[in-house]
Amino acid sequence: MARFGALFSAMWPFCISALRSGFRSRAVVLILLLGTLLVGVAVLAGSFSPRQPQTVTMDVGFSGIRFSLVLFAVFWVQELVGREVERRTVLYALAYPVSRGAYLLGRFLGVLGLLVVAAVALGGLLWLSVIFSAGEYTQGFPVQTGWPYWLTIAGLWADAAVVAAFTLWIASLSTVQMLPVALGALFAVAGKSLGAVLDYLERGADGDQELIGRYGSLLETIQYLLPDLSRLDWRTWPMYGVPVSDAAVFYGLLMGAGYVLLLLAMAVITFGRREFF
Amino acid sequence: MGRRLPILPLLVMIVGGFVFLMGQSALKGVKRSRPKAEIEVALPIFVQVALAGGDRYLAANWSVIRALVTETARMAPEEYQVLGQVQKDASWLNPAHEDNYYIATAILPWEGQVEPTQVILGRATVVRFFDYQPPFYYAFNLLYFMGDAFGASEWLRRAAKELPDPDEQLTMENLAAGWLDRSQDLDMAARIVDAMAAQAKRKDFADYLRQRGQRLRDLAALRRAAKTYSEQHGRPPGSLHDLVNAGLIGKVPVDPFGAGFAIDSDGLPIFMSGLKK
Numbered sequence: 017m018a019r020f021g022a023l024f025s026a027m028w029p030f031c032i033s034a035l036r037s038g039f040r041s042r043a044v045v046l047i048l049l050l051g052t053l054l055v056g057v058a059v060l061a062g063s064f065s066p067r068q069p070q071t072v073t074m075d076v077g078f079s080g081i082r083f084s085l086v087l088f089a090v091f092w093v094q095e096l097v098g099r100e101v102e103r104r105t106v107l108y109a110l111a112y113p114v115s116r117g118a119y120l121l122g123r124f125l126g127v128l129g130l131l132v133v134a135a136v137a138l139g140g141l142l143w144l145s146v147i148f149s150a151g152e153y154t155q156g157f158p159v160q161t162g163w164p165y166w167l168t169i170a171g172l173w174a175d176a177a178v179v180a181a182f183t184l185w186i187a188s189l190s191t192v193q194m195l196p197v198a199l200g201a202l203f204a205v206a207g208k209s210l211g212a213v214l215d216y217l218e219r220g221a222d223g224d225q226e227l228i229g230r231y232g233s234l235l236e237t238i239q240y241l242l243p244d245l246s247r248l249d250w251r252t253w254p255m256y257g258v259p260v261s262d263a264a265v266f267y268g269l270l271m272g273a274g275y276v277l278l279l280l281a282m283a284v285i286t287f288g289r290r291e292f293f
Numbered sequence: 294m295g296r297r298l299p300i301l302p303l304l305v306m307i308v309g310g311f312v313f314l315m316g317q318s319a320l321k322g323v324k325r326s327r328p329k330a331e332i333e334v335a336l337p338i339f340v341q342v343a344l345a346g347g348d349r350y351l352a353a354n355w356s357v358i359r360a361l362v363t364e365t366a367r368m369a370p371e372e373y374q375v376l377g378q379v380q381k382d383a384s385w386l387n388p389a390h391e392d393n394y395y396i397a398t399a400i401l402p403w404e405g406q407v408e409p410t411q412v413i414l415g416r417a418t419v420v421r422f423f424d425y426q427p428p429f430y431y432a433f434n435l436l437y438f439m440g441d442a443f444g445a446s447e448w449l450r451r452a453a454k455e456l457p458d459p460d461e462q463l464t465m466e467n468l469a470a471g472w473l474d475r476s477q478d479l480d481m482a483a484r485i486v487d488a489m490a491a492q493a494k495r496k497d498f499a500d501y502l503r504q505r506g507q508r509l510r511d512l513a514a515l516r517r518a519a520k521t522y523s524e525q526h527g528r529p530p531g532s533l534h535d536l537v538n539a540g541l542i543g544k545v546p547v548d549p550f551g552a553g554f555a556i557d558s559d560g561l562p563i564f565m566s567g568l569k570k
Contacts (some may be wrong), residue, residue, distance in 0.1 A: 048523075052512065061354060062362050063495075064358050064362070064492055064495075065392050065494070065495075066361070066392055066395060066396065066492075066493040066495050066498045066499075067391055067392055067395050067492055067493065067494060068391045068392055069494060071391065072354060072392065075350055075351075075354055075387075076351065076354055078350070079345070079346075079348045079350055079354070080352035082346075082348060083346060083348075140346060153494040156391075156424075156492070157391065157423070157424065204346070204347070205343065205346050205347040206347065207347065208346065208347025208348055209339075209342050209343060209347035210347075211349070211388070212338075212339075212342045212347070212349040213342070215338065216338060216339075216385075245347070246347070246349065248351070249348075251350060251390060255389075256420075256421065258391045258420070279295070
């Protein structure tokens, strides 16, 4: 227990400095800018809807928030770890009498904190625009703007956290500039697509047996390497009032947390063995 | 003494200006190629998901908006097939999408795309267990487009179960009984389209649906006139003008979609688009 305390107090300054430099850079402006854009697109999409403008606004908004959070996660990890390694400024941080792991984990916590701020800000903006996008029209089936909405936002945050952990791992071993950003983005797309692909094959791939035969076993393997990030997407609840089961939420979070731990451990190991000269 | 003008850049400038003017004036006479098809391609589901960053809900919204902004009044029959595929894919990606089943019902079956509509409505019935409309439209399509009065009656009873009000349930169950001996009832079809128009938030879409309803009523009036004509003359009318000449209708109605009305080989008035070539 004492060791955890020591690790945590070693991590803390790195976390705080990550948060500070996150806010000092144009991150906040960026969040607001992207948020406004996102809300604009969502409301525009909603205005196309003949019967459920609020649902469509919410739906497109969730997709936009997911996209933004993943983007932030990848860029902040690159900014706070990748760039420091690249410019060798990381050596100042590592000159402290703390482990390299503490530096890495502190930075990760900092990114998680920044993501919370971004999720709450973007979620709040979307929440307001959903409320106001109704106008005078009353939908046949109202959306839920209470805690199912915020649970969904939390799920999107968890999704971004997994992507951040993956990007951190890549940053811990990459010697190529921007590689963490590129692979992080690729990971986010692949992880999110996995659910739809598995679903398609499970339901018989529209009768395409050849497709199942060719990719079925490959995908069977991939789902134990790649997390199914679509399991952290619970939007059917606020949008259609179809509740997500406790098990789906719990195991979804468990899957995400396990994967984050795995990646963090791998990142700490590779970073600890890394030569900077 | 002024500096000498550099020869080469000046030359290039003159040549460039000349070439530009030549090209520009030549282009005036060249017709712009305009992609004719309103909705040309339906992408494979995987491509749609990947393009949406792995987000199946975003992919679904994209398809639905695509379907909504398509000018269906100007589409060729094979394009309706593509539209049907696009909407069917959207329903696979997000079966609960309210606009998707609603637009599909409003457009597709009337243009021969009954099968995709029924797939979309079938999926929506399962996921939207709280919504009576998907099974209701499913029932109507069975009756009107597929001539399956018995199946329609079954589905209508199923829809009745989703109605919250017991009185409405009873009304719909009565309707289900009545449907057993009705099919090809244009006036009923027009009433259903009008009811759909009344639900639309967007005025342009509501107007579009009302035009569709009017078209059906015009056709119904033509059929009644043709029936009277057959009774009076002992043979079916050869053209719509026979009906005008016989004084049964004032003039041939104008089709708001431009396709117009015709008389098939059995003397039955139909939409021009339904005429077999």
